Amino acid sequence: MKAVYRQIGFKAGFLAPAVGIFVVFFIYPILQTLHVSLYRWGGLSPDMDWVGLDNFRNLLFHDPIFWKAVSNNLFFLIVFPIITLVLSLFFASVFARRFRGSTLLSSVYFFPALISWVAISILWSFIYHPSIGILNSLLAGIGLEGLARTWLADPAVVLGAVAAPLIWRNVGFYMVMFVAAIRNIPPEYHESALIDGASRWTIFRHITLPLIWEVVSVAVVFMVVNAFLAFDLVWIMTQGGPSRHSEILTTYFYRKAFIEFQMGYATAMAVLLFIGVLTVSLLLRRFMQRETVEY
């Protein structure tokens, strides 16, 4: 009996630091956030006014900008994972077959993932710049000047313009993940399918994809979380503008918390965001769950 206790104590000793850090830096802030969301608080003095669920009520029923931010986030949530997934899977299936220059090319595609979001945001702001931007010059160069516009200030295109660098940076990253997964598949499967006369698409659809499904489903959850939490990119490129056309939940949260000093209200938004991310991630995991194929 004593030995069992000793063993438990031994394990607990090893676990304690990790659990301690998790509780202090994750669990406690989450509980604190829940607490603050029930108050009206400017964030500067210890005085907080209890308002119960008022912050949530106002957000959900009286705040059109909140809903605008939600719909913009939904745009990201749909467009970003779909395009990123399609492109990264395509490039992964190309680069998984080793050929001359494949390593170099895949490194080129992976390169954006090494650049910080701040640098990427500034870089793309220059690409979109109305007078010196390469995009408008390029369009003019190929005779499509009619398509040139003020990309980051045109309500019709601003969301897409902000989503593009998000996709650009992530495609390479997920591609590398998928390449590693595809290369783990025993080559005999592909070879026998080829001998049986299967087309490349059939092989991808019925062999490659099912065998890397676990990796894909984890990647999709990551993409969804990224789509929800993208902040730096939007804040640096547009600050949610023009006129809130690219406002997303995280930028709106920042505005409420640190510009308008409505800390309680902003925190309520953070709670809703947390619930949203958690729900969508769990649903996706459940929806994408399939029996793992062993090989």
Added chain:
Amino acid sequence: MKRAKNAVVRLFLAMAVVCLLSAGAAAETIELEVAVFDGAFGTDFFEYVAREYEEMHPNVEVTIQGSPEIGIVLRPRFLQGNPPDVTWLVREGITNAELLRADLIHPITEAMHSPAYFQEDKKWKETIMPGTLRTLTDGSDEIWGVSLDLLTWNMWYNPQMFEEYGWEPPQTFADLMALGDEIRQEGIVPIALQGQIADYNIYWVMQFIQRQAGMDALNSVLNLEEGAWLQDGVLEAVRKFRMLKDEGFFQSGAMGMDHMEAQTQFVMGDAAMVANGSWMPAEMGGIAPDDFEMVPFQYPKFEDGVGDPNALNVMDAEKWIVPRDADHPEQAVDFLKFLTSKPMAQEFVQQKDAMTTVVGANVDLSEELQIMADMVEEADRTFTHVPIQGWYPEWFGTWADNTTSLLLGELDPEDYVEVMETASERTREDPNVELFEVDF
């Protein structure tokens, strides 16, 4: 032997007394912590003031703490109730309005009625431009802070370009329209607009409302009064502003350009005019070609308007304040009085080539600043958005958004005044918003 022993005892006693005395003196030393925004002015001038102050007050030690993100640095200290003795906050992190709302500022009203430094015959209050003392207010008679530098918001033109083409800075709105047309025909942008910085667009609207409908109309708009936006003059002012966009007076892609990008167009000679603050030479000095000149001028008068033709948007920089929980509030207020004394302010003007709110200290200014100082002198009335932005941040944000929409063509002037009227009503009737009043 006994004598030697006595001598040792005496020496010991003497040393003990010296130690005690010095310890006593040390205990009386007041350590004043002054936290400032380390921006365009740096911190060297404030260090200079600190040393001068220490010379006059040997029992005070002043430490200057500077940071470009001073608000963010100090935020946790305000929360802990452990702020510095004096702060000068600029940019994000904390605003004075927020501190005032949270009752975290020590009033300086009493000291304002005490004699000024180096001008004993005057009260401190009488040595500061009066309008600037009322821009950080909770509606009571208390004075909460004082500013050292004075900022104006006006228009600028490129004198070399104007001379080359034989143009004159526009005096009236009609002049502006005619000149804009002429400039455009030369393939030059008449006005560089910092469209992405929505606040800057608001300054245009404020001045246009004042020029067209008068200061009372502007006051009613800023005081969220019922029907304020629906006044004919206000609508006409908005129409005139929108006209500049419709006539193509702003550069293409203006709404996607921030202040630096738009102002670069001006200093590179692609645009003939721009509206910007008195900090323009400092801000663009590093980018403008060496021989580039810029000259400030007032927004044009409106021939059909009832407003004050000289009224000036005095931006009024952020205030220097003493936090409520400062360790040495009395000494801190005294330091502020010293900082804004005439000799220190004159030194500031000389060292930093900037204007000050201290009466009579704006002397030996550079040419551009002198023009602006004259504008301030000529202006019978001044106005500013500063307290409004602090009191109603959400409403101000809505104003910024709607002004962007006006310039993007999403809102017509008629829709614009309607949505702004609704926004004012919403804020006015919000039980969580405390209403204040300005009277510019």
